[in-house]
Amino acid sequence: MTDEDVAPQQGELAITRTGDRLRLAREAAGLSLADVATRTRITQRHLAAIEKSDFSELPGRTYVTGFARAYARAVNLPEAEIGAAIRRELEEDEYGSRPLYEAYEPTDPARLPTARLTWTLVIVTLLLASAYGVWRFLSVEPDEALIAAQNRDADASEAPESAASTVPAAKAGGASAGVAENAPVVLTGLSEVWIGFDDAEGKTQNWRTLDPGETYQVPPAYIEQFTLRTSIPQALKVTVGGRDVGPVGPADTLVKNISLKPADLIARAGSTGAPGAATPGRPQG
Known part of the structure; x- marks a missing residue:
């Protein structure tokens, strides 16, 4: 068997995980991890973990699937197919045996508000409620x-x-x-x-x-x-x-x-x- 016959087989064996497929699609599109992070609003650290199929670096099963689907959209891969492949890999790795960090149906984490934004909204709501209470107490409008x-x-x-x-x-x-x-x-x-x-x-x-x-x-x-x-x-x-x-x-x-x-x-x-x-x-x- 010649080297030319071996090379394609090695190339095929190299793409054995969904993370490899996402990485190759990114490189083919001429995008860096920073570019994908900007498009998906996912940190580069998490994107790199997906490319390496190192799911232990991610917070939970819901986020693994959601991050992968968002990544797929950013590099024009079919997100449903990527999501299904990621779920299979999770089952193969017995990732599901870990306590699930989810309380809702799987969703796209890129659309979830950050903790800072959530706390900001809570504080603003409390301030508005307090201001309204003071205004009502001091209001000069007669009943x-x-x-x-x-x-x-x-x-x-x-x-x-x-x-x-x-x-x-x-x-x-x-x-x-x-x-x-x-x-x-x-x-x-x-x-x-x-x-x-x-x-x-x-x-x-x-x-x-x-x-x-x-x-x-x-x-x-x-x-x-x-x-x-x-x-x-x-x-x-x-x-x-x-x-x-x-x-x-x-x-x-x-x-x-x-x-x-x-x-x-x-x-x-x-x-x-x-x-x-x-x-x-x-x-x-």
Whole structure:
């Protein structure tokens, strides 16, 4: 037998594994391992292991088959045929005796998200959920059903006006003397209490609920633009510059049109007026 007769037989014997077939197809296409890695998004280390049929370097049976099919597509080989050949080799090598690292049907690993991408998505989702929760808690959009119920109750249970509700000018001036116009107005929940902020037309524009012990410093813009309303006056403590102005209304009675200006609140503290009545400079709604 001549050397020319032996050479083809040696060439045929050299291609005994699917990895050899994939390697030869890659080389025939003029591609490097890096080129195939770019096309398949599979690491060069895993591609090299497939070419050497060293399946122990790969994470599991699912990934061996999926990687091989992706490799076959990259070098224009029939992926179904390559996948079947790889499965046969796995059975021959008794690779299936190892614990399977799979929980799903075999799929193309190139389409699976990386661990870093997965964790990034989880973190972004948690951040968005947290931001939405904070926005809902601080949202100033009024609940229409709650506001409608409060407005209906106002006609039936609003604290009545009385002659004592009007603070004499001299007395009011004395009570508010020395109070800074920008003194902080702080609302504190003695128990869970709902508070609303009404515009000049008496419509509730913003609202929130205070938990027991929770404090809320009224923004300067609210002091100028809005008046206060609440349905549980006994559960709300109002302080101006640290001074307690006393209850803003009788228990379990919806009160509204409570001026938030420091001078008006101090004047209320020095008066015997019924809560909910008009305060200096603020019309009763």
